[in-house]
Amino acid sequence: MTGFQYPTGMASTIMGAPSLGNALCPILGALFFLSIYVSLLSMVLIAFNRCIHITKSTDTYRKLFSPFKSFLWVLLSWVVSGVLVAPAFLGYGEFGWNKAHVCGIINENPYSPHYISNIYGVTYWLVFCVVAGLYLRIYIYVKDSVVKMAVANQNPVNFEHFVSIRVIKQTKHMFIMFSVFTVCSAPSVLLYSINVHEPFMSPGAIVAFFSLYRLNYVLNPFLYGWKLPVFRRAFKALIRCKRHLPFQPGAPVN
Known part of the structure; x- marks a missing residue:
């Protein structure tokens, strides 16, 4: 989806x-917002997965995130993303060629500003609060576990009741991804959600904030590859056009 939408969007901007x-322009505009919603809901799923993995028992985690149920979680995120895009096709906003010379939301439609603030903006900040709350829950749980162990001054007997260092490191890495996404996207979402009702941003400022927003998509692969060995292996396999790389004994693959 990104490989189709972004190059064609850049070509449209260059061509003017x-x-x-014009017939496919609304589809491209919808795909832009769909990619945003999928990214947002993916972060919710990642944070929820980490929270269950750390704060609940192994049995509970496996019941909620079996391969089939994991597929259903991801499918649900795409369905919800489609539902969030649908109002603009039903009259609550409009996708098409706009004044910024991109296929996106058409500001001339009287309901488009409300779509931006009430659906796009509210969804973004709701996701932010949920994800931040889940990571805060993880932090408090891990902190309390460490304190209890220190007070008891003993080694854990039942390892299932304690969080492995590997899982904590993975969760820290995913929180870093969420933080980078927030730094890149929050200014654009906040200011643009206001600007559609009361214009105060210059065209140059809008371009700058949207460039910062899209910088997140450029940084993501490097962050994943830098922090998570399993992604480095996957990226190497893609570059070498191989289905998988030979297993290396002792290599951290998770």
């Missing part, structure tokens, strides 16, 4: 007209 014609 929809690169695939």
Whole structure:
């Protein structure tokens, strides 16, 4: 989806007209917002997965995140993303060629500003609060576990009741991804959600904030590859056009 939407969007901006014609421009605009919603809900799923993995028993985690149920979680995130895009096709906003020379939301439609603030903006900040709350729950749980162990001054007997260092490191890495996403996207979402009602941003400022927003998509692969060995292996396999790389004994693959 990103490989289709972003190159055609850049071509449209350079050409000053929809690169695939006016008929497909609303689809490209919808895909832009769909990619945002999928990214947001993916972060919720990651944080929820980490929270259950750390704060609940292994049996509970496996019941909630079996391969099939994990597929259903991801499918649900796409369905919800589609539902969030749908109002703009039903009259509550409109996708198409706009004044910024991109296929996106058309500000001339009287309901488009309300779509930006009430659906796009509210969804973003709701996701932010949920994800931040989940990571805070993880932090408090791990902190309390460490304190209890220190007070008891004893080694854990039942390891299932304690969090492994590997799992904590993985969770820290995912929190870093969430923090980078927030730093890159929050200014754009906040200011643009206001600007659609009361214009106060110059065209140059809008371009700068949206460039910062899209910087997140550029940084993501490098952050994942830098922090998570399993992603480094996956990226190497993609570059070498191989389905998988040979297993290396002792290599941290998780």
